[in-house]
Amino acid sequence: KAGVTQTPRYLIKTRGQQVTLSCSPISGHRSVSWYQQTPGQGLQFLFEYFSETQRNKGNFPGRFSGRQFSNSRSEMNVSTLELGDSALYLCASSIRQGTGNIQYFGAGTRLSVL
Amino acid sequence: KQEVTQIPAALSVPEGENLVLNCSFTDSAIYNLQWFRQDPGKGLTSLLLIQSSQREQTSGRLNASLDKSSGRSTLYIAASQPGDSATYLCAVQETSGSRLTFGEGTQLTVNP
Numbered sequence: 001k002a003g004v005t006q007t008p009r010y011l012i013k014t015r016g017q018q019v020t021l022s023c024s025p026i027s028g029h030r031s032v033s034w035y036q037q038t039p040g041q042g043l044q045f046l047f048e049y050f051s052e053t054q055r056n057k058g059n060f061p062g063r064f065s066g067r068q069f070s071n072s073r074s075e076m077n078v079s080t081l082e083l084g085d086s087a088l089y090l091c092a093s094s095i096r097q098g099t100g101n102i103q104y105f106g107a108g109t110r111l112s113v114l
Numbered sequence: 115k116q117e118v119t120q121i122p123a124a125l126s127v128p129e130g131e132n133l134v135l136n137c138s139f140t141d142s143a144i145y146n147l148q149w150f151r152q153d154p155g156k157g158l159t160s161l162l163l164i165q166s167s168q169r170e171q172t173s174g175r176l177n178a179s180l181d182k183s184s185g186r187s188t189l190y191i192a193a194s195q196p197g198d199s200a201t202y203l204c205a206v207q208e209t210s211g212s213r214l215t216f217g218e219g220t221q222l223t224v225n226p
Contacts, residue, residue, distance in 0.1 A: 033212045033213065033214075042216060042219070048213055092158075098146065099165050099166055100145030100166070100207045101146075103148065107157040108156070110155070
């Protein structure tokens with residue numbers, strides 16, 4: 001079974017631009033979550049989508065948005081990029097296991113904002 | 115607000131040594147705890163998932179324990195190998211969704 005696929009792997013943008021990242025979950029997984037990883041803040045939760053609906057949201061400005069399609073693929077959009085948005089963006093798909101969910105992560109998209 | 119702490123931040127050991135990585139969390143009302151491994155510049159690889167009702171999980175040379183009441187988990191690595199060198203992260207799930215709260219990680223170096 002294929003793992004979580006994130007595209008593109010690397011991205012270079014300039015301040016003020018916008019960017020869209022894509023995530024294809026493991027087949028059969030309906031939940032997709034997004035995380036931002038930076039050296040200073042570590043891994044921080046952005047949002048989670050389940051069956052095309054946002055189920056949870058982290059503490060990020062409205063410039064960060066996402067959506068999920070009927071095939072569970074998800075996209076994340078960042079508008080008006082800032083230098084501080086440079087980070088590794090990780091997507092995870094999950095499936096129910098016991099009382100919670102087990103999560104599987106993609107390889108990430110490394111975004112550099114110049 | 116849940117806070118997850120991992121100690122030590124970095125660890126360097128000779129090959130063959132057994133070692134323990136520590137993870138603590140402030141709110142014991144968790145659904146599960148998951149340990150991950152991250153190689154430089156890469157994504158996260160799931161190592162072990164411990165349900166809130168479980169005390170430990172084992173996979174090969176790895177053993178993870180969970181003590182919810184004290185807010186602690188440990189990851190035990192037996193007979194460490196240079197290929198085990200990576201950053202190890204623990205994360206707790208608190209809600210019925212999939213939101214994880216991560217620790218800062220322990221950077222492990224196993225020297226040949």
